[in-house]
C-alpha cells in the first residue's frame with residue numbers, strides 16, 4: 296500500500312487502477328471517459344426505446360434516429376458492398392494530369408474530398424470579429440513530425456500497418472495488386488514530404504506562432520505550379536486579397552510540395568485518404584479493416600461491435616443535435632444556476648487575486664481585470680445550432696455514403712460561407728453531451744457542456760470542498776486559460792495583442808518556464824513528456840487548482856483533504872502504453888497522473904495537511920514550488 300506522502304495519485308487511485316479493465320474496444324478508461332461511456336449507454340437506451348416504439352422520438356432526435364436506421368442496417372451495407380467506395384474514388388481516379396487537378400481542385404474541396412490544400416475559415420487573430428481564410432498543412436499519418444525520426448522504432452511498424460490497411464481497402468474495390476501497391480507507395484512518399492516541412496505539434500502549441508498574414512499575390516508566388524487564385528476564387532465566390540498562413544515553415548517550402556511533377560504522389564495520397572475516410576461506412580469487414588491502423592496506434596484490442604459502431608457512426612454526424620437534446624433533457628435550471636454561481640465565485644476569486652498580486656504592475660493588473668470582466672460564460676447547452684446542422688436531414692432515397700457526402704458538402708459550404716463575416720458567438724465548438732469544457736481565446740469565452748456536470752466532478756451529494764476539488768478546478772482551469780501562455784497574448788476582445796507591461800511579461804515567462812521544467816522529461820512508462828507542448832494546459836491546471844483552493848477555503852466547512860482527494864479522483868485513468876505514447880506526441884495535456892502529482896506539489900497546503908517532509912516522495916522544496924495566478 297503506497298502512502299500519500301510517497302505517491303499521492305497512486306494512493307488515491309491505485310486500487311482503482313489495479314482493478315479497472317480497459318474495455319477491449321477502447322484504449323483508455325477512467326475519469327472523463329467513464330462518464331462519456333455512461334452518456335453513450337443512456338443515449339443508446341433511448342434510441343432503442345424509440346426503435347421499439349416504446350418512446351416517441353423528440354424533434355431534436357428525429358433525423359438522428361433516421362440516420363441510425365441506415366448505419367444499423369448491416370444487411371443493406373453488405374448488399375451495397377464496396378460500390379460506395381468505388382463511386383467515391385471515381386473522380387480522383389479520373390484525374391489525368393496536374394492541369395486536370397488544377398481544374399477540379401475547388402470542386403473536390405466543395406465536394407468534401409480531403410485534398411492537400413488544407414484550409415479553414417476562422418477569426419483573424421488581430422481582428423477577432425472578422426473571419427478570414429486560413430491555410431495550414433495537411434495531416435500526417437503519424438501523430439507528429441517527430442514521429443518520423445529515424446530513431447523512432449515505432450515509425451516503420453506503424454507506417455507498414457497503414458500501408459497494408461490501405462492496400463487491402465483498395466484491393467477490395469477489385470483493382471489489381473500493382474496499382475494498389477503503387478498508390479500506397481506514392482501516398483507514403485507524399486506523407487514523408489509533408490513531414491519534412493510541417494510544424495511539430497510542440498511548435499504549433501504556441502498559438503501566436505501561427506499568425507502569418509499574406510497577400511494572395513505573395514502566396515501565389517510561393518506555389519508557382521498551383522493556380523491558387525482561380526481555386527480560392529472559386530471556393531469563396533470572390534478573390535481573397537488576404538490569406539493567413541498558420542504553418543509558416545510548411546508554406547516556406549510549399550513550392551517543393553505542390554509541384555506538377557508530384558501529381559502522381561498527390562493523386563495517390565488523395566485516393567488513400569478517400570479510401571480511409573469512406574471504408575468505415577461500408578460492410579462490417581471493411582469497417583473493421585479501416586480501423587486497423589488506429590487500433591495499432593492506440594493499442595486498442597478490438598473494434599467496437601456492430602451495434603456500438605452503428606450508434607457512434609450516426610452520432611458522428613448528429614452530435615450537436617443529440618447533445619442539445621441531452622442538455623435540454625438532463626440538465627435542469629437548478630444545475631445551471633449552481634454552475635453559473637460557481638463560475639462567478641471563481642471569477643470573484645480571480646478578481647480578488649488581481650488586487651493582492653505582488654509580482655505584476657498595476658497597469659497590467661488593470662488590463663487583466665478588464666479581460667476577466669469581459670469573459671463570456673456558456674453553461675449547459677447552446678441556444679442554437681448552426682443553420683446547416685439545425686436543418687440537416689436524412690435523404691432516404693440515398694445510401695449512407697450518399698447522405699454522408701451531402702452532410703459533408705453542407706459543412707464545407709457553411710464553413711466557406713463564413714468567410715468575411717463576423718463569427719457567430721452563440722455557436723459552440725463542442726456538443727453538450729461531451730464530458731469536457733473549453734476556453735476560446737479568440738472569443739474570450741468559456742463553455743461548460745451539460746455532460747461535465749456530474750459526479751465526481753460535481754454532485755449535490757458531495758461536500759463543497761469535494762465539488763471545488765472537482766468541477767471547481769475544472770472551471771478555474773478554463774478561466775486560467777485566459778491568462779495561460781497562449782491566452783495571455785490575446786486581449787479582452789480576443790485579439791492577438793501585447794497588452795502586458797513588457798517587464799511583467801518577462802516575469803510571467805520566468806514563472807511559466809519553471810512549470811515547463813517541472814514536466815519536461817518526466818516519464819510515464821517508456822514515454823517521455825514534453826514540457827513545452829503541455830505548457831499552456833499545465834499553467835491552466837496550476838491556476839485552476841490555486842483559484843479553486845482559494846474559493847474552497849472561503850467555505851465554512853472547508854476540508855483540504857477532501858479537496859485534494861477529489862482532485863486526484865477526477866483524474867484517475869488507466870491507458871494502454873501505445874495510447875499514452877501517441878498522446879505524448881500530440882496532446883497539449885499532460886498525462887492524468889502528472890496533472891495530479893506534479894501540480895499538488897506546488898501547494899503549501901498540500902504539504903501541511905498530509906505532513907509531507909523532505910524525506911518523502913511527494914516532497915518539493917519551497918523554493919521550487921511555483922505559483923502564477
Ligand SMILES: [Zn+2]
Pocket residue numbers: 772773776832835
Ligand atoms: Zn485546458
